Amino acid sequence: xxxxxxxxxxxxxxxxxxxxxxxxxxxxxxxxxxxxxxxxxxxxxxxxxxxxxxxxxxxxxxxxxxxxxxxxxxxxxxxxxxxxxxxxxxxxxxxxxxxxxxxxxxxxxxxxxxxxxxxxxxxxxxxxxxxxxxxxxxxxxxxxxxxxxxxxxxxxxxxxxxxxxxxxxxxxxxxxxxxxxxxxxxxxxxxxxxxxxxxxxxxxxxxxxxxxxxxxxxxxxxxxxxxxxxxxxxxxxxxxxxxxxxxxxxxxxxxxxxxxxxxxxxxxxxxxxxxxxxxxxxxxxxxxxxxxxxxxxxxxxxxxxxxxxxxxxxxxxxxxxxxxxxxxxxxxxxxxxxxxxxxxxxxxxxxxxxxxxxxxxxxxxxxxxxxxxxxxx
Numbered sequence: 001x002x003x004x005x006x007x008x009x010x011x012x013x014x015x016x017x018x019x020x021x022x023x024x025x026x027x028x029x030x031x032x033x034x035x036x037x038x039x040x041x042x043x044x045x046x047x048x049x050x051x052x053x054x055x056x057x058x059x060x061x062x063x064x065x066x067x068x069x070x071x072x073x074x075x076x077x078x079x080x081x082x083x084x085x086x087x088x089x090x091x092x093x094x095x096x097x098x099x100x101x102x103x104x105x106x107x108x109x110x111x112x113x114x115x116x117x118x119x120x121x122x123x124x125x126x127x128x129x130x131x132x133x134x135x136x137x138x139x140x141x142x143x144x145x146x147x148x149x150x151x152x153x154x155x156x157x158x159x160x161x162x163x164x165x166x167x168x169x170x171x172x173x174x175x176x177x178x179x180x181x182x183x184x185x186x187x188x189x190x191x192x193x194x195x196x197x198x199x200x201x202x203x204x205x206x207x208x209x210x211x212x213x214x215x216x217x218x219x220x221x222x223x224x225x226x227x228x229x230x231x232x233x234x235x236x237x238x239x240x241x242x243x244x245x246x247x248x249x250x251x252x253x254x255x256x257x258x259x260x261x262x263x264x265x266x267x268x269x270x271x272x273x274x275x276x277x278x279x280x281x282x283x284x285x286x287x288x289x290x291x292x293x294x295x296x297x298x299x300x301x302x303x304x305x306x307x308x309x310x311x312x313x314x315x316x317x318x319x320x321x322x323x324x325x326x327x328x329x330x331x332x333x334x335x336x337x338x339x340x341x342x343x344x345x346x347x348x349x350x351x352x353x354x355x356x357x358x359x360x361x362x363x364x365x366x367x368x369x370x371x372x373x374x375x376x377x
Contacts, residue, residue, distance in 0.1 A: 017089070017207055029076075030217075037075045050067045077219045081211070095138050143161040175276070176240050188224060196328055
């Protein structure tokens with residue numbers, strides 16, 4: 001059972017020791033490196049045979065579209081982080097750089113193999129768990145929650161810390177992969193979420209969160225022009241896993257300040273992929289199907305049917321993600337009962353939105369032969 005400890009209000013926010021020059025330079029390098037690497041990665045993907053192969057379950061019908069776009073994003077992030085670390089005095093990142101580098105590299109590796117030879121779900125899950133374990137060992141841990149009313153800490157035992165943190169990292173990693181179904185979708189919503197979590201870290205005075213979030217935003221921004229519809233290169237599982245993993249860790253950068261409710265800030269920022277993934281799993285389990293199987297009832301599929309073209313559907317999901325992110329930022333300034341009431345209102349509005357999108361309709365079994373999930377982004 002968790003132990004109960006009474007604590008005082010959180011201490012004053014620390015001053016951010018990273019200079020604006022270092023942040024600006026690291027951001028700019030991330031943009032430039034990702035943009036410059038993308039055409040090279042595209043040619044290498046074609047030469048390696050890591051290309052999209054259209055079939056009856058995919059939305060994209062373009063032959064030989066290169067995958068592996070996530071490598072360009074990762075290069076932008078890693079170069080930016082390296083430069084930032086060299087320009088900053090002291091251990092601002094608290095050993096977290098190793099988690100991004102080692103865990104991210106594991107997911108890049110399995111993503112490359114999957115984009116080239118198509119792995120089954122279980123081997124990919126094993127690597128995801130291994131990457132999450134690396135992150136946990138370097139300090140990314142959900143080991144307590146705090147009651148927002150009484151300020152009582154719920155300290156988790158070690159086993160529960162590992163279970164909860166593994167579930168968070170692996171869950172967000174796969175949620176972003178499930179959203180990678182249209183040109184530019186995963187890249188764009190990843191950029192919006194990264195910028196939001198960067199702003200939240202700035203509000204809390206967390207230098208590592210600010211740096212990682214800003215540099216990740218730069219890497220995604222550098223890649224987006226090549227991936228926005230009509231895309232010239234896809235992220236592939238290489239990129240979707242890497243972006244999801246990075247966002248899951250970025251959301252935990254400010255974990256030492258969280259209460260039961262303020263931990264919902266990253267949940268709200270990541271609401272679109274999390275909701276889509278949760279409903280997908282529930283829908284498939286309800287049909288007694290494999291939770292990882294494909295169907296054509298994801299949020300982007302429904303919006304594609306409604307909007308009629310890929311670009312309009314992608315922009316609609318960008319807008320929806322931005323709305324949830326604005327709510328997340330607003331939530332950081334609320335406490336106690338006000339936060340609870342605000343959360344209840346958001347939940348009711350979200351349920352109404354999902355109903356309007358048809359997520360609660362009993363049509364999940366229709367068109368199974370012709371309406372299956374596709375991969376684009």
